[in-house]
Amino acid sequence: MELERGLRLDRMRIARGGADLVALDMTVTPGETVAVMGPSGSGKSTLLAAIIGALDPVFALSGRVLLDGRDVTDLPTEERRIGVLFQDALLFPHLSVGSNLAFGLRRSVRGRAERAARVEAALDEVGLAGFAGRDPATLSGGQRARAALMRMLLSEPAALLLDEPFSGLDRDRRARTRDLVLDVARRRMLPVLLVTHDNEDAAAGTRIVRIGGDEEDA
C-alpha cells in the first residue's frame, strides 16, 4: 500500500451510548486547510479530542487516524505529532515566554546556546523578538496566540488542528492571526484541520466540511 501524505480520517465514527455523534471519512492533504463547521454541540471538540488522542472514555471511537500513512489511532497524544491550538493560547503561566517555547522545542536540538537561539529565532519570526524573558501574563492576546503558535511549531508537528482558534481576540486581530497561522502552515506543507462555527474562519480554508444538524455528511 502506498504511503498517503497528509492527515487521513478513515471511516471515523464517534458514538456515545450507541448513538453516532460524528462520522467522517476524509483526507487533508499537505498544505491544505479543511474547515469543519457545525453548530455548538455538534461534536466538533469531540472530533478534535479523538484526533489528538484525548477522547473522554464515555465516547466510543471506531475507524483509524492516519498521519502520512502512519496509523496513530492507538498512540498517546505525545507520540502523534499532531499540533493543536485551542481557543486560548494556553501558555504555561509559570514559565517565561522563552521557556514556554523551549518546552515545545524538540529534545534533538542540543546545547543551551543552540536551543536559546532557536527560541529567539522563532520569536523573531512572529514579531516577538526580545520577549523570551517576559511573563506570559503581561502579553496581549495577539502576542500570546503567536507565542503559542511558535511553541507548537518548534515541536515539529506533522499536522495542525485549530479549535475555534483565537476566538478571544477582536475581529481584526483575529483575522490577522489566523492568516498568519495558515500562511505559516502552508509554507511548511502541513495539513490543517480548522474547527469553527465562524463563517469567516471557514472561508479562509480551502474546503468546508459540515457536521451535525441536518447536513451531517462527510
Next chain:
Amino acid sequence: MLGPVAAGLLGALGPAFGWLPAIGADEPGFAVFRDLLAWPGFMDAARLSVVTGLASTFLSLGLVMLVLASLHGTRAFEAVRRLLSPLLAVPHAAAAFGIAFLIAPSGWIARAFSPWATGWERPPDLLIVQDAGGLALIAGLVAKEAPFLLLMSLAALGQIRPEREVLAARSLGYGREAAWLKAVLPRLYAQIRLPVYVVLAYSMSVVDVAMILGPNTPSTLSVQVVRWMGDPDLALRLRAAAGALVQAGLVIGALGLWRLGEIAVRRFGLRLIARGGRGRSLRVLRPVALGAGLLSGAAVILGVAGLAIWSVAALWSFPELLPDAMTWRNWARHGPGLAEPALRTLGIAAAATMIALVLTIGCLEAEHRRGLRLTSRGAWVLYMPLLIPQVAFLPGLQTLMVAGGLTGGLGAVIAAHVVFVLPYVFLSLGDPFRAWDSRLATSAAALGARPDRVLWAVRMPMLLAPGLTAAAVGFAVSVGQYLPTLLAGGGRVATLTTEAVALAAGGDRRAIGVYGLAQTAAALLPFLAALLVPRLVWADRRGLRDGA
C-alpha cells in the same frame, strides 16, 4: 484505608470477648462486657460521650450556618474567612489548654472582671473547667470544629456558586438570611454531610481535648478506655477493648440518630419553604452571627495568646491582667527537654506528610490518566478512618501490632499518622488538582511531553500553592495527633502533643504554656511557609499570583 480500620476493630473483638492468650485470658464469653457494665461510672461516661458529641456538633453546625446565612458575601465575612486558616492550624490540645486558661476561675475572663465587677480578690472556688456536665468540653470542641465545618462549606460553596440563587430569591422579596437558608442550605448540606459526620464521630470520642476540658467524675468513655489501656493491670486491657467496641457502637447509634434528625429537619424545612415566608426580620440575626463567630474565633486566638504569656510569665497573681514581669526562665528550664520531642514531632510530621502527598498525587494522577472519578463510595472509604472513632480501632490495632512485634518504633507511629493525615491531604489537594485546566495537559502532550513530564514540569509547578497548603494541613494534622502517637508508639514515643497532654494533670501553667505554644508553632509555621513560598517563587508570574 479500610485495612487499618478493619484490622483495628477485629483486633478489639478478641479481647472484648475475653480472648487474649498473651495475658492468660482464654475463656471466650460475655464476662468482659458484664464487667464493663458493672463498672459504676459506665452509664455516666457513655451519656457524657453522646451528649457532648451531639451538642458540640449541633452547635458547630448551627454556628457555621448562622454565619454563612447572615454574612456570606459581606465584608464582615472576609474578616471571618481570614481567621480560618490559623484557627484550623492550632492543634486541638493547645486550643483546649488556651480555652481552659481563659475560662478557669483564675483565667483571663475572671481577671478582667475582678475585682471591680465581681468583688473577687481570690479565684472563686468554682468548677468551670472540667465541669461535670461537659460544658467546657463542648465549648472547646465548638471553637475547633466550627472552623473545620466552615472550611468544608466554603469548598462546597465554590462548586455551588450560590450568588445568583440568593439574588433571584432576594428579588422575589426574601431577606438575605431566608434566601440563603431556603435556596442554598439544602444543597450545601448535601455536600458537607460527610464532614458533619466526621465532626460528630470525632467529638464523641476525642481523647486529648476531653482530658483537658472534660470532667473526671467520670471522664468520657474514650478517655476511660485510654486509661485502661495504659493501666499496669493487664486484665483491664480486656475492659478497654470492650469499651472501645461500645464506643464504636455509640458513635454508630448517634450517627443514626443524627440521620433521623436530618430527615425530620428536611420535612419541616420543606413545609416551611412551601409556606413562602419572606423572613425579612431575620436581619436581626446578623449582629448575633458576627458576635458568635468572632467569640468562637477569639476564644482560640486569645487562648493561644494566654499560652504565650504564661510561657514567659514570672509572678502572675490574681486578679492582675498581666504578669508582674516577663522572663525567659520558663523557656530556659523547659527548653532542653523540649528540643527532643520537638525534633521528633517535626520528623514524624514531615515523614507522614511526605508519604501522604506521594500517595495523594499518585491517586489523583492515576484518576486523571485513566479518566476515573472518585465515586461517593470512594469518598466514604477515604473518610473511614475519620468516621470510626480513633479510640475504637486504635487499641485493637495496637494489640495486633504488639502481636506482630511492630509496636513502639517511630515507623509504627509514622504509619499510624499516615492513616489520619492522608484523608486531609487528599481532601485539600483533590479539588484544586481536578479543577486544573486539563487542556494545558493536552497542550503539553501535543508538544511531545510524556505524562510524567506534564505532571512534574507543568501541573505540579502550577499547583505549588495548593500543594504546599495540603502539605501544611497534613503537617498540622500530624502534629496534633495524640492517641495514634500514644498507642502506636507504645507510650515510648514522646512528641510535643503527648508531652503537653501529659502536663494536663499537673497544672503547671508555665510548662503547659511552653509546650502548648511550641505545639502551636509546629503546626502554624508550615501554613506561613505555604502562604509565602509561592509568592516568592512566582513573584514575577502574574498568572499565578492569586494562588492558582
